[in-house]
């Protein structure tokens with residue numbers, strides 16, 4: 001992977017042709033994964049914005065049908081100059097259809113990279129925190145220059161919205177996918193001082209059961225769509241729904257509050 005240079009080092013501000021080594025006489029474009037933050041368009045970094053505006057091609061994930069959240073987040077910053085690649089993901093839990101979509105998307109992107117055009121890929125939150133960008137990265141990093149611009153992760157954004165530090169002093173903090181089975185979830189939560197339980201969705205009942213067993217329900221806070229217009233949060237004990245939206249998480253600390 002290519003390190004991100006400063007503008008003075010002919011980094012992201014320099015045209016692709018000035019940055020890329022000649023390979024077989026051709027100048028290849030760079031794939032740039034940018035973190036666009038958790039939802040509020042103001043939570044994109046200046047660097048990500050600069051890269052977004054400089055690249056001619058824009059790729060982003062989208063559901064099977066309907067609008068892409070990632071594209072909606074950056075929409076206020078777009079000026080219409082991009083060629084767009086919409087990567088539609090089937091809404092299934094099976095691994096294979098998704099892998100086929102990433103294969104296809106990587107080849108679509110490669111066409112532009114081969115032609116010397118930089119491709120910016122939008123990633124909600126941070127690209128390397130459970131980001132689907134990792135799957136494109138894996139397919140392209142050995143063949144093309146790749147750069148990553150970190151973003152504000154939903155995990156830190158949720159803590160900020162809840163006004164609750166994630167961890168302090170010697171706390172061990174863990175990110176725990178709610179998709180784990182009950183025993184694994186319990187084992188992970190037992191080991192740490194604090195956790196962000198992500199991918200809550202239809203796993204809410206199982207997560208509740210584990211937190212109840214560990215006597216942590218009163219310490220758990222639920223938050224959905226943090227920093228988006230429909231943001232909502234409450235103590236988990238007061239959230240009575242059977243399932244949660246995809247963009248939701250639970251923050252829990254064994255002392256109740258990290259600074260206590």
Ligand SMILES: C[S@@+](CC[C@H](N)C(=O)[O-])C[C@H]1O[C@@H](n2cnc3c(N)ncnc32)[C@H](O)[C@@H]1O
Nearest residue numbers: 038125126129130153154198199225226247248
């Ligand atoms: C595949 S992970 C992607 C995480 C992302 N790369 C990041 O750094 O925030 C998706 C999970 O992140 C959490 N998430 C992302 N955005 C969120 C938001 N705005 N509010 C609450 N949870 C969010 C949810 O738990 C969701 O299921």
